[in-house]
Amino acid sequence: xxxxxxxxxxxxxxxxxxxxxxxxxxxxxxxxxxxxxxxxxxxxxxxxxxxxxxxxxxxxxxxxxxxxxxxxxxxxxxxxxxxxxxxxxxxxxxxxxxxxxxxxxxxxxxxxxxxxxxxxxxxxxxxxxxxxxxxxxxxxxxxxxxxxxxxxxxxxxxxxxxxxxxxxxxxxxxxxxxxxxxxxxxxxxxxxxxxxxxxxxxxxxxxxxxxxxxxxxxxxxxxxxxxxxxxxxxxxxxxxxxxxxxxxxxxxxxxxxxxxxxxxxxxxxxxxxxxxxxxxxxxxxxxxxxxxxxxxxxxxxxxxxxxxxxxxxxxxxxxxxxxxxxxxxxxxxxxxxxxxxxxxxxxxxxxxxxxxxxxx
Numbered sequence: 001x002x003x004x005x006x007x008x009x010x011x012x013x014x015x016x017x018x019x020x021x022x023x024x025x026x027x028x029x030x031x032x033x034x035x036x037x038x039x040x041x042x043x044x045x046x047x048x049x050x051x052x053x054x055x056x057x058x059x060x061x062x063x064x065x066x067x068x069x070x071x072x073x074x075x076x077x078x079x080x081x082x083x084x085x086x087x088x089x090x091x092x093x094x095x096x097x098x099x100x101x102x103x104x105x106x107x108x109x110x111x112x113x114x115x116x117x118x119x120x121x122x123x124x125x126x127x128x129x130x131x132x133x134x135x136x137x138x139x140x141x142x143x144x145x146x147x148x149x150x151x152x153x154x155x156x157x158x159x160x161x162x163x164x165x166x167x168x169x170x171x172x173x174x175x176x177x178x179x180x181x182x183x184x185x186x187x188x189x190x191x192x193x194x195x196x197x198x199x200x201x202x203x204x205x206x207x208x209x210x211x212x213x214x215x216x217x218x219x220x221x222x223x224x225x226x227x228x229x230x231x232x233x234x235x236x237x238x239x240x241x242x243x244x245x246x247x248x249x250x251x252x253x254x255x256x257x258x259x260x261x262x263x264x265x266x267x268x269x270x271x272x273x274x275x276x277x278x279x280x281x282x283x284x285x286x287x288x289x290x291x292x293x294x295x296x297x298x299x300x301x302x303x304x305x306x307x308x309x310x311x312x313x314x315x316x317x318x319x320x321x322x323x324x325x326x327x328x329x330x331x332x333x334x335x336x337x338x339x340x341x342x343x344x345x346x347x348x349x350x351x352x353x354x355x356x357x358x359x360x
Contacts (some may be wrong), residue, residue, distance in 0.1 A: 020148045025227040032224050034233065036239045041216045041225035043184060043207045047334035051226060051239035054215040061203060063217045063235045065338045070195065074294050077215065079189030080208040081108065084165070092126070092169040092178040099166040100183065106160030108187035109192075113154065113165065115184065118147035119177035126178070126326040127168045128152070145159040145177055149228050158187065195219070201234070208244065210275035234336070241337050250330050256359035258319070269358035272324035275315040277349075282332060292335035299325040317355045326351045 002358045033039060038050030048055075054062055061075070062066065084102035086265040092098060113128070113135060121124050123142050128137040140148045165185065169178050189196040195202060196219050220226050222233035232240065254277055261270040281283060283293040299306040299315060302324045309315055315326070337345060 004248060011060075018350045018358060019146050021143060021148065022227075024091050024224070025185055027277060029223055029227045032236060032240075034255060036232075038224060038236060041206055041222055043082050043186075044087065044182075044209050046216040048206060052216055052222065052233070052235050053206075057203075057215075063201065066201045066217060066234050066238075068195075068199075070202045075203065077191040078195060078202055079218070081105075081110075081187050083185055083187065083210075085209075087182050087209065088180050089179050091176065092180055093175055094169050095171055097166045097168040099164055100178055101162050102185065103162055104158040104160060104187065106158060108124055109155075109157045109190050110188040111154050111156075111158055112154040112186045112188070113184075114150070114182075114186065115167075116147055116149045116177045116181040119145045119174055120183060121145060122171070123170070124173040125174050127170055128167070129164075129166045130154075133164050147179075147181055147227070149182075153211060225304070237336050238338065241334065242313045242340065242342070245344035247343075248279050248280060250332060250345075251328070253350050254278070254328075254351045256351070256353065259316070260357075271314075271319035273317045273319050273353060273357055275317070275326055275351065275353070277313050277328050277330070279313065279330060281348055283334075290334075292294050294333050296331045296333065298329045300329075301325070322353050322356060324353055327351065 028193055036050065038052045039045070039047040041048075051062060057077070064072070067075070083104055083156055084100060086100065088098065090098060091267070105272065113130060117126070117139075121139055123136075123138050125139075126137060128135045135152045135154075137150065140150075166182065167180050169175070171178075183322070198219075198221055200219065201217050203221055204217070205213050205215045207213055216222070216225065217235040218225070218233045221228060221230040221231075222236055223231060224233075224236060231237075254275065257274045257276070259272045261272060277297070279295065280289070283295040285287070285295070296310070297309075297311045297313065299309040301317075306315070327348065327350045328347065329346070332345040334345070340346075342358075
């Protein structure tokens with residue numbers, strides 16, 4: 001059993017599941033809502049907000065700094081439509097198929113049949129048909145009776161007029177466990193009108209349960225769109241950084257200390273004042289370093305830049321000149337954040353040294 005507790009602001013929610021396949025997917029998706037504070041990207045939801053949602057095409061694109069060159073040079077909404085989207089959550093039986101009829105304009109050259117099932121583990125258990133054509137559904141290997149999500153792309157146009165999508169249970173032994181959870185059909189423009197290539201960032205329409213349209217950054221590159229996706233999209237990752245850094249200071253603290261140095265032939269000890277800045281262990285201070293991250297560190301004493309201590313976390317100042325006001329500024333750079341309007345990747349503190357090390 002997996003127990004997932006989701007905390008978002010003052011909202012607390014628990015998800016309890018025995019599903020080893022779906023439990024981690026749900027956890028990652030719900031953490032996106034809680035930590036990044038974003039809404040959905042999948043169709044048929046009710047909440048679309050945050051860094052991954054765009055509502056007014058007359059306004060600037062929120063993720064313009066992530067747009068792919070093709071989308072940036074000729075900005076346009078990727079052409080698609082959703083003629084049917086349902087959450088039946090219905091048990092299937094062998095006596096009567098479950099079917100739905102939907103219209104098509106016939107103007108889209110491609111379409112995608114998307115659905116989720118549970119209680120079905122063999123291809124001989126179920127037939128999925130569109131207009132009487134077997135879509136040759138194949139279950140995920142080793143899924144057992146757990147729920148899973150399936151996409152069946154069709155590189156052909158639907159004719160104008162009504163169409164029927166039908167699910168027929170073939171195996172009597174699955175009666176009572178076979179369930180149709182969700183059904184969706186999307187139609188797409190050609191490759192120039194709708195870029196489905198992974199890694200492409202543009203303006204993709206998302207359709208709510210009221211069939212109201214908002215826009216998302218990618219086709220299916222984000223686990224906020226599809227729980228079976230392995231990662232957040234770049235827009236959500238950037239949002240994750242900024243959300244966390246609103247709650248965390250890069251500088252954990254400042255420590256002052258004294259060090260006594262003894263040199264050969266000199267009877268009087270030499271005192272050194274040390275000032276150390278403690279940083280959140282990112283960039284070069286991670287246990288496993290990431291090439292795309294770095295800290296830049298600058299120190300000042302009484303307003304004068306200490307160039308010799310650039311990018312160092314520790315100052316060593318002769319005790320005789322140590323008294324004064326010290327400032328340190330740190331800036332985190334990461335390829336995962338391109339726009340930081342609130343300067344959340346920067347931090348700084350000022351520290352006063354009021355005592356010398358040498359005994360009076």
